[in-house]
Structures are given as structure tokens and as C-alpha cells.
Amino acid sequence: MSRTDQITKIIRSLSNNTPDVEGAAVIDNDGLMIASALSADLDEDSVGAMGAALLGLGERITEELERGSFEMVMIRGGDGFVILARCGDEAVLACLASKGAKLGLIFLDLKRSAKELAKLLS
């Protein structure tokens, strides 16, 4: 199985097996998608660019405010959540969750997936 296929398998598993997760993607620091398990109506260009922008801002903020190295950022909207978690030095795992999501469980699965992804991407 190629590296891309293995990465896709991990995020599809996250998306299918974790309750309330509606989609996931792996995006590198420059906004290039590495793998996607998002719905087809989402614009990949926007997702990639926004992921890179959010990562850049998150890193800047944690550095400027002396909170250590960036690990995760979460945005809450009226209809759900967007969570970005670092998976290695060169990429982030982006996850979309529904409005009533159990965040503790999602964070746990996200962390496990991010760890597996980091190994594949190193």
C-alpha cells in the first residue's frame, strides 16, 4: 500500500469510526492537501489555504504568547467545530465535527490518528 493510501486509510477510519466526526483531511504547512476524507461539496483549495493560514496564525500566537509549540486549534461555529492538530513537523490533521460532538472522545481519537500520521509523514 502506498504512503498516500495508508494516510487516507487512517483519516477515513477517523471519519467513519469516531462519532460526530463529519470529515477529515491532512494538509501540509504550505496548504497542499495530502489526503482528504471530506465531503465533495467542500472546496479543496479553500480548505488547504485556510488550513495553512490557521496553522500559521496558531504557531505565531503560541510563540508570541509563550505557550510552547503549537499543538492544536479549535474553532467553534454555530453548526459544529473545526479542529486542527499537528501531525509531525510538516502537516496538520484537520477534522470537522458536528454541533453536539463529544469533544473529549474526538480529541483522543485525533491524537491517536495524528501520532500514526506523523510516523508516516516523517
Next chain:
Amino acid sequence: MSEVLSGTLGQVTIASLLQLVESDGLTGMFHAFDCTLRFHDGVLVGADFFGLSGSKAAVEALVRASGAFKMVAEHVPPGNELIPLHSLIMDGFHIMDELQRFGPMVLPSGAIPKLLPADGERSVAQIVLKEKLHLTKVIPSLLKLQNDGQLSPVSIGAPIELEMLHVVGELKGKANTAPTPPPKPVRKGPAPTFDDLVFEARRLTRQRRLTEAEQLLKDALSLNPDSRIVQQNLRRVRTLREQY
């Protein structure tokens, strides 16, 4: 000693020849005008070109060696690999890319005083040719100036022809007067996979080698035209190119 390869650079590229030497595990000396590359079991263990030695000589040779070449099978002791072949080829393409960008620039006097005698009249390419300068030193310095916001060309001339940088034969006044035999068939190593191309393209993007990244993504798309991920990557790289 026996001659295992011979021909003329230009009819076949030095990159193709090096891939053949590596894939066939050849041991011996590769000679082109003012260029000597030493191989042991297909591994590049030594290089001399145009007054340089080591990995910089290998990169410089990749970009600029010209004329007749031959590979002679002879004893070359094993040694540390100077530079992996794929890195050598990528570095060579990088130099050529940046040369296309910087070559036509005319820089003011004193722009890079110790390295490039800019005079506000000649282009970078003309100075490199005339003064027999090493691209592996000039290009990184120009990149640093640009990154520091200190590169201010006086003017930018017409795009350069890379062939003009095959300086060695021209400056020394030697020409290929002897008839050269037809080039021997060149076999290439195993073709990169779709995955190889895509991950290498992303690595190059991180290094801001965007032209090379774009080409690799196009190559990946030729293998898998329906890949939405690679289509997105290509659009993103093009966007980044506009920004840089």
C-alpha cells in the same frame, strides 16, 4: 582500462548518463572537458570541475559540462558518497531555474563586491561567462540578497539561453573537431512512482523550489489524471509561485 561509454553532451544529458552509471553500478572515471567524476559501484565518490572539487564540482558539472565525454572503467577506491544522485540532479535543476531568473539581471556596481563584479551594464549571465565564475557560489549569494530584500537590479534583459553557460569549452577555445561516434543507448533507472513524485514535489515546495515542484506534480498527474489531491496541490503551488 576500457571505454564503456562515450558520446557528446547535448545529444545526451549528463543527468541521464549519471543515472545509467548508478543503475549499472559502474566503477571508473567519467571525463568531459575539464570535468572528472569518479564512481565506485555506481556511487559518486569524487568530482573535479573547473577549479572546484567535491559536491559543488558535481553540481557545477551537471549544469555546465559540455562537449565529448567518455566513461573509462578503471580502479576507483570506494569512498563516501559525495551527494546522492537524486539530490545532485535536483540541485542542478535548481541552479538552472534560478539562473533563468537571475541571469538577465543587471546589478549595480558593488552589489556583491567580492563574488560578482557587477558594473551596472553587464547582466549576471554575461559576468559569470566572462569572469569564469562558479554558479554554485553566485546563485546562493543572489538568493540570500533577494531574501534579505537587498537585490535591486538596474534592469532586466532578455531571457538567457542556458547553452551560453557551457563556458569551459568556449573560454579555452577548444572545439569538437574530431568526429564523435553516435551516442550509446542510455538506460534510465526505475521510474519514480506516483507517490514518489507527489511527496518529492511537496518537499520541493517547502524549499520554495516551486518550478521543480510544479513539474513533478504535472508528471504525477500524467500518471493519475483524476487525482483531485494532486490537482489541488498544483493549483496551490501555482498560487505560491505568484506570491514569491
